[in-house]
Amino acid sequence: MSVAMREAFGKKVAELGKTNDRIVVLDADVSSSTKSGLFGNEFPERFFNVGVAEANMVGVAAGLATAGLHPIVNAFSIFLALKATDQIRNVFCYNKLPLVIAGAYGGLSDSYDGASHQSITDIAIMRALPEMEVIVPCDAQMAESALEYALTQNKPVYIRLNRNAVPDVGLPFDAAQKKGVVVKEGSDVTLAANGITLSATLEAAQILEGKGIKAEVLAMPFVKPFDVQTLKASVEKTGRLVSVEEHTVVGGFGSACLEALSTEAFNYSYRAVGVEDRFTETGGYDELLVTYGISGANIAAKAEELV
Amino acid sequence: MNPILQSLIENKPFTPLDATQLSALAANLRLEMFDVLHSRQTGHWGGASSAAELTTALYFNRMNVNPDNPRDEDRDRFILSKGHASMNLYTVLAHRGFFPVSDLPGFRTLGSHLQGHPSMNKTSGVDMSTGALGHGLSIGIGMALASQVNNRDYFTYVLSGEGCLDEGQTWEAMLSASKFKPRKLVYMIDYNGVQLDGTSNDIMPLDPLADKFHSFGWNVASSEFDGHDMNSILDSFAWIDSDDIWPKAVIYKTVKGKGVSFMEGKNTWHGAPIDDDSYSKGRVELLADIEKKEALL
Numbered sequence: 001m002s003v004a005m006r007e008a009f010g011k012k013v014a015e016l017g018k019t020n021d022r023i024v025v026l027d028a029d030v031s032s033s034t035k036s037g038l039f040g041n042e043f044p045e046r047f048f049n050v051g052v053a054e055a056n057m058v059g060v061a062a063g064l065a066t067a068g069l070h071p072i073v074n075a076f077s078i079f080l081a082l083k084a085t086d087q088i089r090n091v092f093c094y095n096k097l098p099l100v101i102a103g104a105y106g107g108l109s110d111s112y113d114g115a116s117h118q119s120i121t122d123i124a125i126m127r128a129l130p131e132m133e134v135i136v137p138c139d140a141q142m143a144e145s146a147l148e149y150a151l152t153q154n155k156p157v158y159i160r161l162n163r164n165a166v167p168d169v170g171l172p173f174d175a176a177q178k179k180g181v182v183v184k185e186g187s188d189v190t191l192a193a194n195g196i197t198l199s200a201t202l203e204a205a206q207i208l209e210g211k212g213i214k215a216e217v218l219a220m221p222f223v224k225p226f227d228v229q230t231l232k233a234s235v236e237k238t239g240r241l242v243s244v245e246e247h248t249v250v251g252g253f254g255s256a257c258l259e260a261l262s263t264e265a266f267n268y269s270y271r272a273v274g275v276e277d278r279f280t281e282t283g284g285y286d287e288l289l290v291t292y293g294i295s296g297a298n299i300a301a302k303a304e305e306l307v
Numbered sequence: 308m309n310p311i312l313q314s315l316i317e318n319k320p321f322t323p324l325d326a327t328q329l330s331a332l333a334a335n336l337r338l339e340m341f342d343v344l345h346s347r348q349t350g351h352w353g354g355a356s357s358a359a360e361l362t363t364a365l366y367f368n369r370m371n372v373n374p375d376n377p378r379d380e381d382r383d384r385f386i387l388s389k390g391h392a393s394m395n396l397y398t399v400l401a402h403r404g405f406f407p408v409s410d411l412p413g414f415r416t417l418g419s420h421l422q423g424h425p426s427m428n429k430t431s432g433v434d435m436s437t438g439a440l441g442h443g444l445s446i447g448i449g450m451a452l453a454s455q456v457n458n459r460d461y462f463t464y465v466l467s468g469e470g471c472l473d474e475g476q477t478w479e480a481m482l483s484a485s486k487f488k489p490r491k492l493v494y495m496i497d498y499n500g501v502q503l504d505g506t507s508n509d510i511m512p513l514d515p516l517a518d519k520f521h522s523f524g525w526n527v528a529s530s531e532f533d534g535h536d537m538n539s540i541l542d543s544f545a546w547i548d549s550d551d552i553w554p555k556a557v558i559y560k561t562v563k564g565k566g567v568s569f570m571e572g573k574n575t576w577h578g579a580p581i582d583d584d585s586y587s588k589g590r591v592e593l594l595a596d597i598e599k600k601e602a603l604l
């Protein structure tokens with residue numbers, strides 16, 4: 001286990017603040033949770049805590065962005081995606097203003113707080129917005145790379161962060177390439193993992209290996225722009241695809257995979273792993289992931305249905 | 308639970324408790340919240356404790372509710388807009404008879420009806436699901452307007468902290484409440500001055516709050532009430548009944564984390580798990596408070 005992704009991200013923001021004086025950081029009364037407070041402590045004059053007012057926060061950020069600054073807005077991902085969507089779309093995306101949206105407590109990771117706090121529609125919402133980029137890192141190191149990349153862009157970039165310590169996968173990853181990574185080669189089925197689902201997906205590959213099924217595992221942090229080449233090369237070879245995401249299966253990463261392959265000439269069979277079209281509930285994080293199918297066993301079972 | 312209190316709250320038909328009884332009951336319920344939050348290592352102590360007297364007074368003195376018919380159309384409504392204080396509401400509802408007290412230790416476990424934040428279709432007695440701050444007042448306006456449309460005569464109570472007052476939606480609701488003047492809508496502010504990241508003065512100043520209600524056209528109580536003193540809370544209820552001018556707002560001065568001296572007024576105890584050491588020290592203080600209040604029964 002590494003440090004929590006939010007901790008690593010917060011530290012990186014504070015570190016980059018030293019050399020990049022265009023960075024301004026905003027938070028909505030959750031800076032001790034998002035760890036944006038680390039930047040706030042070092043650069044109080046470039047830190048704005050607007051209270052529990054996510055829409056206002058994003059509006060204020062837009063004003064800052066018009067004057068050459070690069071805002072990083074921090075809040076729980078569900079409230080950024082739901083309470084500030086209008087400001088994100090009609091002010092930032094429409095006007096192509098620079099913004100890093102740091103979506104804390106992504107997916108089911110705010111597990112005990114329950115359905116009102118679990119963010120399972122943020123990717124679908126964010127990826128539908130023109131000019132938006134959407135990155136879902138699989139570990140702390142990838143989150144840092146995503147942040148560095150996002151700060152080079154003159155447009156809004158959504159980075160979905162996890163609340164908890166997740167295993168360090170340590171992949172060679174440079175977000176600036178906007179590419180997926182082939183983590184394990186195989187020829188029978190492609191397992192495309194978005195974000196922290198990568199570790200469960202690697203577990204699934206191992207289970208499948210034991211049954212003589214060779215799975216190819218892809219880490220696909222970019223939901224938008226989508227790396228169609230990496231996915232296509234793999235699925236053309238295996239003829240089978242399982243997409244895995246910590247999100248509703250409606251409109252998220254799995255949908256992005258299907259859209260990307262829809263113009264390809266080859267046939268393939270498909271299964272989606274993610275939260276079925278329903279509300280989630282309170283519980284421990286690990287047990288919730290298993291409950292909603294984001295487990296090695298379930299991913300392997302879905303893959304087996306295709307073979 | 309003290310046997311005198313237990314028999315009082317089990318009385319059928321239910322008879323409202325007086326100030327002395329309510330004080331002793333709230334102290335007991337506060338300890339129960341503390342126990343469950345500690346054993347579960349998740350949940351929000353600061354804001355649950357802050358409102359212990361307020362919800363106890365509402366459910367055991369004032370509100371017309373019927374645990375045997377939780378969706379009775381004539382019942383008074385309650386919206387916990389600061390939904391993170393769910394442990395408070397669950398404890399009060401359980402003891403008021405809406406579901407077994409033995410369900411409380413299951414708080415926030417997978418499969419329990421006691422979700423992290425209140426869920427109206429899971430927990431008996433919960434009138435509205437909350438959790439995302441800022442929703443409560445708008446919904447309360449709707450419930451109160453519905454009583455007029457449906458020719459019913461119930462009260463609608465909305466309880467919020469500073470957090471909801473930061474959200475823009477609350478101020479849209481403030482405007483529309485003074486336009487529609489929903490009858491029997493009471494907005495109660497648990498004004499403990501501390502939110503998640505720090506004090507409200509540091510994060511988003513709200514003072515002078517009563518003046519803001521005034522200027523938005525509300526009937527706001529001219530005095531601040533003490534949200535931990537049952538006599539003061541009962542005075543506020545008398546003020547609510549003193550005229551027919553709506554909507555009404557009442558600001559209660561409270562202390563976040565009330566009852567455990569080293570947790571009081573600290574944003575760090577907003578939602579932190581209660582460690583064993585703090586628990587045993589805190590329990591001593593909460594028990595002493597119970598003893599003091601039960602002695603007056």
Ligand SMILES: Cc1ncc(C[n+]2csc(CCOP(=O)(O)OP(=O)(O)O)c2C)c(N)n1
Nearest residue numbers: 029354438439440468469470471501502503
């Ligand atoms: C829309 C939204 N943003 C952020 C949060 C996270 N959050 C939960 S409680 C809280 C602070 C609430 O402060 P206050 O209302 O004063 O709580 P109290 O002291 O009464 O417990 C925050 C920011 C949330 N629940 N909803």
